[in-house]
Amino acid sequence: MSKRVIQFLKDKGIDFEVREYLHEEKGARFASSAMGFPIEKTIKTLVVDVAAKGDLLVLMPGDCKLNLKQLAKLLGSERAAMVDKHTAECLTGYLLGGISPFCTKTRLPVVMEENLLEHDKVAVNAGQRGVMLIISPRSIVSVTNCQILKLSRE
DSSP, X not given: OHHHHHHXXXXXXXXXXXXXXXXXXXXXHHHHHHHTOOGGGBEEEEEEEEXXXXXXXXXXXXXXXXXXXHHHHHTTOSOEEEOOHHHHHHHHSSOTTOOOSSSOSSOOOEEEEGGGGGSSOEEEEEEETTEEEEEOHHHHHHHHTOEEEOOEEO
16 A cells, blocks of 8 residues: 555655554554654544534644544534444545555545644654655645644643
């Protein structure tokens, strides 16, 4: 899966660095530690069902929690909830722990936590467990056409 993402980004002329690590457990905290990359710059990609909008991807700093009520409110919906593992994997075509915002099986809208734009580089999953991309958050925005919102609570 990561080969498809890497080729997609190359075709778009996006600069990035591939970082691989031994995937022993899922989650941004583990990936951050395994790569020696700051957790606040390591993105977790969440699949969320927003009642009024449908399913979407939310990109959050690894050290922050998503405020689902805030997300729903900002998107004009009554509720938002994390989807289950099976749904996340079916929608994206990626295994949990390897979900990338690029080249998903189902085209999903993307929302990014605004704090990520404070960094020159962030780490985001390349579509395979144990493979991350070091990339500009602005490049993620340009390629995914994502919406920027204030979503986190520390």
